[in-house]
Amino acid sequence: MKYFFWFLLISVGFDAQMMTSVYFAHDSFEINPESKQKLDSLSELRVSLKFKIFGNCDPSGPNEYNHKLSEHRANTVHHYLQNKISQNIQLISVTGLGEEKQINDSSTEELRAKNRRVDIFIEKAFLPGEKISKNALPSFLITEISQMKVKDTFAIPNVNFVGGRHLWLPKGQPEILKLLKILKENPTLEIELQGHICCDYENFDGEDLDLKTFNLSFTRANAIKEFLLKNGIESNRITAKGLGHLNPVAYPEETESDKIKNRRVEVVLINK
Template sequence: MKSVFFLILAILSVGFNAQMLSSVYFEHNSYELNEGSKKKLDSLALLKAGLTFRIFGNCDSSGETEYNRLLSEKRANAVSAYLQGKIGNNIRLENTTGLGEEKQINDNSTDELRGKNRRVDIFIEKIFAPGEIISRKALPSFLSTKVSQMKVKDTFSLPDVNFIGGRHVWLPNGSTKLDQLLRILKDHPALEVELQGHICCDYENFDGEDIDLGTFNLSWTRANAIKEFLQKEGIASDRIKVKGLGHLNPVAYPERTETDRIRNRRVELVLLKK
């Protein structure tokens, strides 16, 4: 529960409309909430700031389209009904929607991946103030900071590592910078990092569609593309964690130019161990 509070508080302390995603998962063909899901929803219901929850039910692709749509609605309604009995006036349930198999975040090639598609997503939002403008201060570069000066849990930028819109393919000038990242990790084998992916533009959904994969986890696939590059070059998988943050922390909002959009299509790095 504490981790949920601290994440929300961190989000709300930033001067923009934060949207956070929380998800609960279901057994095959079921819309019953398990005890773990109830505990997660209990913690969300205790949040004190003025928030809006939007609830979206999802399915894997194992059933017929209409059956999946109805099942996803039942899942969304189960979450909504549970929260309705817990929340106070500080939280508003704005909508409850069943998406069926429309927003797959993974392919359905294994039981584990299908299980991740059997879920309900709760979007937790604070609204942008009218006319609000964000221009976030640049983070220190991981590539130019001495390892001796780095602190565990600090977040760093990967300068010039930006991505093509809608894809997990980085722009050409990112390759040199990723070679530098690879060299730092090879030279300092004790370092462990978390790669955090970001998107631009799509503020109706937590994350964007990866047009190459057809999944709705673009921020994660961007971070994972860098992990796969590093693994291929000999960095052990257990030294690299991957997280997708959707549009949670834009460096520029509103995105008035292509430069703004490119700046938001990025991956940042958190130092986990040194």
């Protein structure tokens, strides 16, 4: 558990936001020993932080019951942390979401168990005028394949998305075609497409307004994947993953330009 504490401290020290979760037994809001260890580690952080707490559950019971259960879980975590945290940590909000924003489809017991959780969103407390603006990643479209390393992350410049949708802006179309060309010319390349969102800090991920699902970062990555598959790239060469709002390139988002920058998909090289 000490390793978790130091990993978390380093992560919060460099990023604007992150998330961690604790899990519950079926129909329970009692915190288990493993979750207490994780919450104890959170309470020991000495960086100036804000915590937002969101309770969730699987769809086993009626809607009203599930909502109450998720509230009980969120409040239990809130009370536990409230008695331990120091003054540098602010507990901003506590919300029970019921089953409405599940991250899994609950088709198996393993997936249902992952929906029985409380998410804690951890945000750095910014000073007035303070802003994070990360250096641009190297472009996947112009970097020599010989210079790429497996597991490196690359940008797809100018590929940004309409707010709340998995539709990329028109200026991104030529770049997507360049990505397609590179994959066709290098048939051994395997990539992971990682989607990102802006603005929605009340949830891990945003709502896709077209599909009415809460996995917008995934649907953005998957939209590019589907385009590539339709144009002849084999499905075993591409995976799609959603990273929600936890890795912004500009934060806080003060302008529309900041928001557009964060509505993006990046490429991780899996195999070359």
